[in-house]
Amino acid sequence: xxxxxxxxxxxxxxxxxxxxxxxxxxxxxxxxxxxxxxxxxxxxxxxxxxxxxxxxxxxxxxxxxxxxxxxxxxxxxxxxxxxxxxxxxxxxxxxxxxxxxxxxxxxxxxxxxxxxxxxxxxxxxxxxxxxxxxxxxxxxxxxxxxxxxxxxxxxxxxxxxxxxxxxxxxxxxxxxxxxxxxxxxxxxxxxxxxxxxxxxxxxxxxxxxxxxxxxxxxxxxxxxxxxxxxxxxxxxxxxxxxxxxxxxxxxxxxxxxxxxxxxxxxxxx
Amino acid sequence: xxxxxxxxxxxxxxxxxxxxxxxxxxxxxxxxxxxxxxxxxxxxxxxxxxxxxxxxxxxxxxxxxxxxxxxxxxxxxxxxxxxxxxxxxxxxxxxxxxxxxxxxxxxxxxxxxxxxxxxxxxxxxxxxxxxxxxxxxxxxxxxxxxxxxxxxxxxxxxxxxxxxxxxxxxxxxxxxxxxxxxxxxxxxxxxxxxxxxxxxxxxxxxxxxxxxxxxxxxxxxxxxxxxxxxxxxxxxxxxxxxxxxxxxxxxxxxxxxxxxxxxxxxxxxxxxxxxxxxxxxxxxxxxxxxxxxxxxxxxxxxxxxxxxxxxxxxxxxxxxxxxxxxxxxxxxxxxxxxxxxxxxxxxxxxxxxxxxxxxxxxxxxxxxxxxxxxxxxxxxxxxxxxxxxxxxxxxxxxxxxxxxxxxxxxxxxxxxxxxxxxxxxxxxxxxxxxxxxxxxxxxxxxxxxxxxxxxxxxxxxxxxxxxxxxxxxxxxxxxxxxxxxxxxxxxxxxxxxxxxxxxxxxxxxxxxxxxxxxxxxxxxxxxxxxxxxxxxxxxxxxxxxxxxxxxxxxxxxxxxxxxxxxxxxxxxxxxxxxxxxxxxxxxxxxxxxxxxxxxxxxxxxxxxxxxxxxxxxxxxxxxxxxxxxxxxxxxxxxxxxxxxxxxxxxxxxxxx
Numbered sequence: 001x002x003x004x005x006x007x008x009x010x011x012x013x014x015x016x017x018x019x020x021x022x023x024x025x026x027x028x029x030x031x032x033x034x035x036x037x038x039x040x041x042x043x044x045x046x047x048x049x050x051x052x053x054x055x056x057x058x059x060x061x062x063x064x065x066x067x068x069x070x071x072x073x074x075x076x077x078x079x080x081x082x083x084x085x086x087x088x089x090x091x092x093x094x095x096x097x098x099x100x101x102x103x104x105x106x107x108x109x110x111x112x113x114x115x116x117x118x119x120x121x122x123x124x125x126x127x128x129x130x131x132x133x134x135x136x137x138x139x140x141x142x143x144x145x146x147x148x149x150x151x152x153x154x155x156x157x158x159x160x161x162x163x164x165x166x167x168x169x170x171x172x173x174x175x176x177x178x179x180x181x182x183x184x185x186x187x188x189x190x191x192x193x194x195x196x197x198x199x200x201x202x203x204x205x206x207x208x209x210x211x212x213x214x215x216x217x218x219x220x221x222x223x224x225x226x227x228x229x230x231x232x233x234x235x236x237x238x239x240x241x242x243x244x245x246x247x248x249x250x251x252x253x254x255x256x257x258x259x260x261x262x263x264x265x266x267x268x269x
Numbered sequence: 270x271x272x273x274x275x276x277x278x279x280x281x282x283x284x285x286x287x288x289x290x291x292x293x294x295x296x297x298x299x300x301x302x303x304x305x306x307x308x309x310x311x312x313x314x315x316x317x318x319x320x321x322x323x324x325x326x327x328x329x330x331x332x333x334x335x336x337x338x339x340x341x342x343x344x345x346x347x348x349x350x351x352x353x354x355x356x357x358x359x360x361x362x363x364x365x366x367x368x369x370x371x372x373x374x375x376x377x378x379x380x381x382x383x384x385x386x387x388x389x390x391x392x393x394x395x396x397x398x399x400x401x402x403x404x405x406x407x408x409x410x411x412x413x414x415x416x417x418x419x420x421x422x423x424x425x426x427x428x429x430x431x432x433x434x435x436x437x438x439x440x441x442x443x444x445x446x447x448x449x450x451x452x453x454x455x456x457x458x459x460x461x462x463x464x465x466x467x468x469x470x471x472x473x474x475x476x477x478x479x480x481x482x483x484x485x486x487x488x489x490x491x492x493x494x495x496x497x498x499x500x501x502x503x504x505x506x507x508x509x510x511x512x513x514x515x516x517x518x519x520x521x522x523x524x525x526x527x528x529x530x531x532x533x534x535x536x537x538x539x540x541x542x543x544x545x546x547x548x549x550x551x552x553x554x555x556x557x558x559x560x561x562x563x564x565x566x567x568x569x570x571x572x573x574x575x576x577x578x579x580x581x582x583x584x585x586x587x588x589x590x591x592x593x594x595x596x597x598x599x600x601x602x603x604x605x606x607x608x609x610x611x612x613x614x615x616x617x618x619x620x621x622x623x624x625x626x627x628x629x630x631x632x633x634x635x636x637x638x639x640x641x642x643x644x645x646x647x648x649x650x651x652x653x654x655x656x657x658x659x660x661x662x663x664x665x666x667x668x669x670x671x672x673x674x675x676x677x678x679x680x681x682x683x684x685x686x687x688x689x690x691x692x693x694x695x696x697x698x699x700x701x702x703x704x705x706x707x708x709x710x711x712x713x714x715x716x717x718x719x720x721x722x723x724x725x726x727x728x729x730x731x732x733x734x735x736x737x738x739x740x741x742x743x744x745x746x747x748x749x750x751x752x753x754x755x756x757x758x759x760x761x762x763x764x765x766x767x768x769x770x771x772x773x774x775x776x777x778x779x780x781x782x783x784x785x786x787x788x789x790x791x792x793x794x795x796x797x798x799x800x801x802x803x804x805x806x807x808x809x810x811x812x813x814x815x816x817x818x819x820x821x822x823x824x825x826x827x828x829x830x831x832x833x834x835x836x837x838x839x840x841x842x843x844x845x846x847x848x849x850x851x852x853x854x855x856x857x858x859x860x861x862x863x864x865x866x867x868x869x870x871x872x873x874x875x876x877x878x879x880x881x882x883x884x885x886x887x888x889x890x891x892x893x894x895x896x897x898x899x900x901x902x903x904x905x906x907x908x909x910x911x912x913x914x915x916x917x918x919x920x921x922x923x924x925x
Binding site for chain 2 (some may be wrong): 017018024028031035036039042043050051053056077078081082102107119138170182184186190191227230231234235237240241242243244249253254255256257259260261262264265267268
């Protein structure tokens with residue numbers, strides 16, 4: 001009975017945890033949105049001098065409540081999870097995908113007549129096709145947009161910021177489409193890989209404790225002696241470069257840039 | 270009670286967290302920079318810190334490797350960037366992405382943000398694909414943009430300017446919070462709006478996605494990741510012991526394909542997860558003893574070995590701890606107590622003319638400060654009266670000119686003081702010069718006696734010379750003219766002194782003067798010798814992108830306004846004066862420019878010492894012909910803003 005009660009209270013605590021976490025997430029997102037909206041409003045309604053200490057203070061005061069709520073909620077959430085948090089149940093079991101793939105590769109190498117192997121090979125061919133199409137389309141789009149961006153008329157030095165922004169505006173849609181395409185292809189490939197995995201699991205009835213066999217040896221650069229030589233070589237080159245840099249004024253250039261506020265770097269233009 | 274204590278134990282930071290905090294404090298050791306709102310400007314800024322820490326952060330004790338790399342690439346046409354390449358190679362081969370896991374302050378911030386208890390977005394194949402974005406950012410923003418602008422010959426750090434959140438958080442916000450940097454608000458614009466919005470997005474994103482910036486956007490992590498397999502410190506996988514159970518990959522929150530690859534930040538959380546002990550720390554053998562147990566050791570041998578091993582391990586830990594604490598302590602002491610920013614001696618500038626009471630010819634008493642306008646004070650010794658007729662005629666012309674109707678409220682007054690005698694003695698047995706007689710009744714002329722010459726001495730000491738002393742409306746000694754100066758010169762100087770301005774650094778103040786060393790010719794130039802002309806003072810330096818971007822406007826304006834008595838002086842930062850070579854000006858086509866190129870005094874004596882600007886360039890002052898600051902810009906300006914200010918400065922001054 002007490003065990004049942006214990007389980008019930010753990011379940012209730014988990015539910016409360018979840019609800020609290022979701023509310024805190026919403027609060028954080030709302031606070032973030034408040035900040036972004038405030039800064040955009042400051043900029044777009046400020047005229048010639050959008051940012052003054054007084055205006056910034058005024059806008060900060062306007063969003064102080066969500067900020068304070070977020071901070072308090074985060075701290076309370078931390079304290080709560082420290083003393084009353086319940087660890088999630090860990091899902092254990094299943095076979096790692098890489099283990100299954102390696103075992104299947106051995107079977108395929110030994111027995112090319114295997115029906116399951118043919119199905120798996122088919123899934124792999126489908127995935128290869130998806131990757132090739134997506135990669136080609138993305139590269140084509142990006143190169144095209146980059147070429148277009150380079151071909152736009154030269155701006156005067158005064159407008160070079162707008163030059164970079166225009167280039168970014170041209171490249172951004174192509175980038176977004178490429179990323180969407182990549183995500184879509186990944187989604188399709190994950191479906192295919194799941195099918196492949198199920199085929200492997202059914203066909204081979206893998207033992208989760210099985211060790212892999214016949215892996216390739218170490219790569220050349222993973223062998224201790226080769227690794228040592230690579231490290232010695234790179235350290236030597238690095239030291240030589242640093243000395244050369246100190247002699248040719250490169251170190252001074254770093255110092256010269258670092259001792260003045262880089263107004264561009266901190267967004268001051 | 271035990272349960273409570275065990276929960277409290279979770280509050281104790283782990284070893285990795287302690288190292289992260291230590292590193293964050295070490296790279297931001299200039300704590301007093303936050304209090305003073307200024308950045309550290311000492312020689313140690315030549316050393317790059319390993320992680321992402323903007324060098325414009327007030328606390329930054331060293332330079333940022335990524336920012337330095339971009340600037341070095343921008344100037345790679347002039348100087349091959351060996352130094353920064355060497356630094357990155359060295360950090361990469363020693364640490365690899367161990368820096369990301371242990372030494373990067375921004376990584377620490379992301380880790381802490383991720384601790385906020387919200388639902389988390391776990392890694393998946395989409396995040397794995399997104400992790401390649403940082404390589405695109407590395408190539409495009411860190412390499413291509415600076416190199417492209419290298420051909421335009423001005424520096425543009427692409428990543429720092431358009432993306433880096435560490436600069437916005439550590440640099441901009443830390444500086445803007447301080448009241449001394451209120452002037453920086455004028456520089457905020459679309460770029461800050463974009464970067465701030467990006468910063469907020471990263472902060473919110475990091476709450477839900479583990480190390481969102483590190484995984485998807487950080488080009489420094491991408492660079493260090495290339496060294497991960499070869500780095501001396503970090504995680505390594507012992508392949509013969511690995512059963513490919515995948516528990517390490519499941520435990521890891523980064524998008525790794527295998528432990529120790531380019532995405533691995535060497536945090537070490539997988540070490541305890543591996544059931545076969547195949548995951549180990551690299552470099553451990555350097556510090557720990559070799560396993561020299563014989564085959565089939567007895568229990569006693571095992572126990573002895575363990576004891577020896579523990580003792581050696583403890584010794585190493587103590588030595589490392591002491592060294593680390595000494596380094597941190599030394600850094601904190603140096604940056605906050607030993608290092609002093611340069612203090613410039615201020616040369617004497619405009620001083621207040623001393624007041625004095627005299628009895629004028631006619632018996633009426635007056636004081637120097639009792640007049641609301643400009644005082645032109647001149648002294649004549651009794652022996653010099655005959656020979657000073659010309660001077661008297663110049664003064665007479667001035668009196669007639671400034672007060673033709675002999676009214677009481679003229680803007681200028683001439684005070685003629687005889688030294689060594691009374692006024693009666695001065696004119697005894699002499700006729701009053703006709704020129705003077707004509708204006709004896711004019712209120713703009715007062716004649717009195719400084720018999721003992723004490724007031725003459727005071728003014729001579731004040732002005733470091735003798736002659737005609739011009740005291741401004743605000744009672745400052747505006748200028749000292751030669752005793753035989755012409756009427757026009759005296760009137761112009763008097764007109765220039767006709768201002769309520771006191772010396773200062775704000776609009777409406779008299780601009781302090783300083784002898785600036787000319788860069789393209791011998792000699793110096795100062796605004797005090799350019800009284801009567803409108804002066805544009807622009808402060809810049811060659812490595813500053815916005816400065817170089819706006820200088821062509823000043824070049825155009827200098828030639829367009831040459832005939833309107835406008836002088837443009839471009840004052841180069843002292844610290845990097847050696848970069849402003851003749852070859853540089855020649856490459857820019859500025860050798861024949863109408864701009865006077867000069868350099869600031871040691872430790873930015875003019876820019877920071879006298880004019881009280883901070884550590885941000887460029888800035889511009891438009892000074893009218895009276896020497897008053899008409900307009901002050903603390904940011905890059907357009908040609909339109911510049912010409913508008915110059916026209917305003919010219920129009921604001923009219924000879925009364």
